[in-house]
Amino acid sequence: MRHHVEVSLPATLELSDRSVTLRRATAGDLSAVVALLSDDPLGATRDGPTVDGGLTPYVIAFEAIDADPAQLLVVAEAEGRVVATMQLSFIPGLSRRGALRAQVEGVRVHADLRGSGLGRAMLTWAVDEARTRGCALVQLTSDKQRTRAHGFYDELGFVASHEGFKLSL
Template sequence: MSLRRAEVSDVPALAALFGADPVSAARGDSGEGDLTDYERAFAAVDADPRHLLVVAVEDEGPVVGTLQLSFLPGLARRGAWRGQIEAVQVAASQQGRGVGAWMVGWAVDESRRRGCGLVQLTSATERVDAHRFYERLGFTASHVGFKLTF
C-alpha cells in the first residue's frame, strides 16, 4: 500500500469512492456521468499549495482511499496553524484493514512536520462508526459544528 498525491487521472476513481458512500451519495455525489465539477474542484485543490489531495493505492493498483489535508492559518491559539482533514474515504473492500488509520496517521504526521499546532476534522452526525474510529485514533469530539448549505 502506498500513498501519493492525487492526479487528474484519479478523478473518476475519487468520484466513484464518494458515490459509493451512502452519506456522500445522499448529498449529490453519484460517482457517475459528467465529471466536470469534480475536475474543476480537483484543479483548484491541486493548484493551491495549502491543500493536499492524496490517494491510497495497493501495489500500483486502483485507488482504494483518499483524503484531503488543508493547512489553515489562524490568529487564535497564538497564531497556530491547523491541519484540516476532509473527505476521508476508503473503498468498502478495504475497510477494516487499517487503510483509514494509516491515511489519517500520515495526515497527522504531515501536519506536525509543517508546524501545525493541531489537527482537526469534521464528521457528519450520522457517521457514528466514523466517530468511534476517530476517537480510537486519539481525536476528541470537542466542538459542535454548523453548516449553511447553498
C-alpha cells in the same frame, strides 16, 4: 513568513496483509476518487457524476486544489488501483497564537479494504504530515449519522470538543 515544506509523498503504508502507496492525486484519479466519495449512503446522495455535468465540477475543484500549496489531495494505491482518498487543508489563523491547523476532509476507503487498518494508517500519516508542517492541531468534521466513524476517530485520539454548524448555499 511562509515556510515551504516538502510533502512526505509518496509514502508506503504497511498494513497487515499488503503495502499501500499514498501519493498526491492526479487528474487521472478523479473518477476513482469520485467513486469512493459516492460509495456510501450519505455520499450517494451528494456525490457522483451528474447527467448534465459529468465530472466537470470535480475537474474544476481538482484544478483549484492542485494549484494551491495549502491543499493536498491524496490517494492510496494498491495493486494499481486507487483504494482510498483524503484531502488535507492547511489553514493559517490568528487564534491559538497564530496557529496553523490541518483540516482533514473526504476520508474514504474502498469497501473491500474497510477494517484493514488503511484508514488508521492514512490518518496517522496525516497527523505526522501536519506536525512536519508545524500545525498546532488537526481537525475534522464527521456527519452525525457516521457513528462508527466517530468511534474510530475517538480511538485515534481525536476529541469531539466542538459542535459544528453548516449552512447550505
